[in-house]
Every structure is written in C-alpha cells, then in structure tokens.
Amino acid sequence: MAQQRTENGRRRLPPEIRTTQILDAALAEFSERGFASTRIDDIAARAGLSKGGVYTHFRSKDAVLEALLGLLLNASVLDERALTAGEVTVERVIDLLAGELYTWCTREPFVATFRLLMAESVRLPGLVEQWREQAESAYVIAVGKMVRKGVMQGHLRPGAATKNPLLLIAPITQMCVRRAIRSEPLSRRELTSHRAAYRQLLRELLEPRCAPDCVNASYGAK
Structure with missing residues (x-):
C-alpha cells in the first residue's frame, strides 16, 4: 500500500504516532526551556511539524502538558x-x-x-x-x-x-x-x-x- 502524503510531500503518519512524536518533542523542550518559555513553534520544530500540525492534535500548550502528565499518571x-x-x-x-x-x-x-x-x-x-x-x-x-x-x-x-x-x-x-x-x-x-x-x-x-x-x-x- 502506498504511503499517504500531505500536500507538501510529507508522509502522513497515523495520529497515534504523530501524537507520540509531539509529546516526545514537548518533553524535551519543557525540560530544556521550562514550560513557560516553550512555544508551540518550538515543539513543532523539534517534532518536524508545522505549528498547525501540532494544533491538529492538541488545542493548546496546556493540553500538551496535560497529555504528558497523563502518561505519568496512568x-x-x-x-x-x-x-x-x-x-x-x-x-x-x-x-x-x-x-x-x-x-x-x-x-x-x-x-x-x-x-x-x-x-x-x-x-x-x-x-x-x-x-x-x-x-x-x-x-x-x-x-x-x-x-x-x-x-x-x-x-x-x-x-x-x-x-x-x-x-x-x-x-x-x-x-x-x-x-x-x-x-x-x-x-x-x-x-x-x-x-x-x-x-x-x-x-x-x-x-x-x-x-x-x-x-x-x-x-x-x-
């Protein structure tokens, strides 16, 4: 089966994989910069996505933090x-x-x-x-x-x-x-x-x- 690609030619990955990439990137950025100093742009850049790509999965930076902590809690x-x-x-x-x-x-x-x-x-x-x-x-x-x-x-x-x-x-x-x-x-x-x-x-x-x-x-x- 051919891989799906977005309009800019990027390979379209399953949502769960993209979510994991975003959370991994967010944890790295939060650890280096602190939550307050980290921007969605920083998370997106580390994850290899556009800002819109992050917002596709999370409505805000707070939502990213909540998801990260949810992994720890659960x-x-x-x-x-x-x-x-x-x-x-x-x-x-x-x-x-x-x-x-x-x-x-x-x-x-x-x-x-x-x-x-x-x-x-x-x-x-x-x-x-x-x-x-x-x-x-x-x-x-x-x-x-x-x-x-x-x-x-x-x-x-x-x-x-x-x-x-x-x-x-x-x-x-x-x-x-x-x-x-x-x-x-x-x-x-x-x-x-x-x-x-x-x-x-x-x-x-x-x-x-x-x-x-x-x-x-x-x-x-x-």
Whole structure:
C-alpha cells in the first residue's frame, strides 16, 4: 500500500504516532526551556511539524502538558492479577520492587516527566494530588494485596511494612525526587549502590524470623 502524503510531500503518519512524536518533542523542550518559555513553534520544530500540525492534535500548550502528565499518571507496570498468582515469596517481592518497578520509575522519561510535575505543581496545584491518587495509590494497593497474600502464605514477615505498603515503595519515590532535583544525573555506580541497599532493606523487612505457621499465627492475632 502506498504511503499517504500531505500536500507538501510529507508522509502522513497515523495520529497515534504523530501524537507520540509531539509529546516526545514537548518533553524535551519543557525540560530544556521550562514550560513557560516553550512555544508551540518550538515543539513543532523539534517534532518536524508545522505549528498547525501540532494544533491538529492538541488545542493548546496546556493540553500538551496535560497529555504528558497523563502518561505519568496512568502508566503502570503492575498487573494486580499476576502479582497475587501463586506463591508470593520474599525474592518475588524484591524482584518486583527493586527490579521491575524500580527500573520503570528511574528511567529518564519518567524522571523528566516527574520533574515537570514538580515544577508545574504551583501553577497547576491539582496535578500532584491527582498523581498521588491515581499513580501512587494504585501502586500501594497492588503491592499491598501482594504482600498480604505472602504473609498469609507464611513467606513474608508481618509488620509495619506489610501493613503499610507505602513504606515499601517509599525508597523508589525518594530516588525519583533525588534524580529530579539534581542538575547532574546520578552515576551508574550510585544507582547500582542504591538499588542494592534497597534490596537489602526489603529483605530485612520481609524475611520471616520463624516458621510459616508462626508467621500466620502472629499475623492473624493482630
């Protein structure tokens, strides 16, 4: 099938691809210039489009920002059904939190959008609360279901962390904040060291100190 082209000879791409190009360009421009100093022309130039091409997909610069933050708010690597399937062991929780989720939340696109959220929180005060409700709460709920099952199976030690799973996720949020407020990126060595310490912390918080029957009895008694 021949590619569709616009009147000026440009290849016509599907709307979802153009939208992604615009959002990628906007994130780069917002990160370099700041939201207030970025113009639609700047986003269009970086995306290889005309200003009208951007307006075809977004009615304003604010709409572009909202779409970018929407990706942060709605992005999730957690499948609740998969998290609670089978045996929930300490290693499985560590692999999720210090592995998959940690990697996702410390990737540069996520951190750049998180930085943008922080920078624009005064101008758009509802965004931080929206992120807390939609993203952070979703992680807490999903991880909470997982660790509760692990406790009932006798694989995890009951305690403050399993009853308040936000405590288990807090080191990831702390690393996101550290990366967002630093002018220079963290080195690979720093990230590796922090991840290793996080894995050890999770192990110390979650490993049972007695037999499975003892864990189940103590959890049920509280």
